[in-house]
Amino acid sequence: MLQKRILLIVGGGIAAYKACELVRLIRKAGADVTCVLTxxxxxxxxxxxLAALSENPVHTTLWDLKNEVEMGHIQLSRQADLVVVCPATADLMARMAAGIADDLATTLLLATDKPVLAVPAMNVRMWQHAATVRNVATLRTSGVTVLEPDVGAMACGEFGPGRLPEPEAVLAAMQAQLAPSPPASLPLPLAGRHVLVTAGPTHEPIDPVRYIANRSSGRQGFAIAGAAAAAGARVTLVAGPVTLPTPPGVTRVDVETAREMAAAVQAALPADVAVMVAAVADWRTADAPAHKLKKDGSGTPPPLALVENPDILATLCRDPRRPALVVGFAAETDDVIAHAVAKRARKGADWIVANDVSGDVMGGTANTVHIIDAAGVDSLPEMPKDAVAQAIVARIAATLAATITNGTPA
Structure with missing residues (x-):
């Protein structure tokens, strides 16, 4: 982001305090940032x-005579390389979608000819309301990039999607927006390749209203699918039950259970690469009844007989149509590398990407991974999940290129 100019519009909401950290990160990345405070x-x-952190004047009103004489809101809206709205409240996005220009922020947004990135933050019910869903769809159709909010506890005490993504994740999205497109004359590194990715959890029914699951958000798998598509690959994403948007250029297959995911993986073959990121439930109930299980007043829960789910990664590694490169993931809470090394040998995968999920990794936006292959362990620093995805996809492309050039196995 060196020498880029960012116009940051700070909307009204408790999450506005995170805009201060975002300004600091933008400056640290070498970009200039000017703030508009609603x-x-x-x-x-x-x-x-904001002025102290950005080292630039902060604009607050459309009716500032000095600024209008010296600069004008039209010029301010067009000097930046990227306009970022963070936090983007439900009200602010509604006015953006309707084309209203009744204050400095909305006037700038209507007058700009530069890309716009909106970072939503609001109560879960406001995010899921039909009006907000409609406004987000309108903005995306109009060319505005609207990030998905994080899932988690909110200041109001409720839980669900609506939290502002962490500043590091917002910065990564900004960097992706500003990244130059590769020249048309240069081939994309995964052009002509088919990449199969699994992502998210699986839900194993206990009865019609309850299920066994885990905390996987699907974010890392979706990020890898998007990065592979951006690198030119034909991507099939087999997704467990998550609410994330499908990355551009990706073919998505939605499943719920481990058995459905296993079938979808088989149906997607052949593939050149398989990246198995999904956190598949290890067990399911032997027999899920068609009716809701009820308490009987005894204080004793009903017995649940569990059976093991199919091992999708091990099955794929033994398949005659096995991809040239199979990458598994290992989410561990202790002895992370040792467990991952053992898992690679046991499953037959080429790589295992291991991470420590004892914190909030499975619902968060950052990740610290270790890539285990036949040569040893390569530990990456903590990065936003989008950056982790780009690093893994770059390594995949380099490995496939070396295989073609040298004839060495993946």
């Missing part, structure tokens, strides 16, 4: 704070 945003952060 009336609502000023209830949570001050213009003085």
């Amino acid at each position: 009336e609502g945003g000023a209830h949570f952060v001050t213009a003085m704070t």
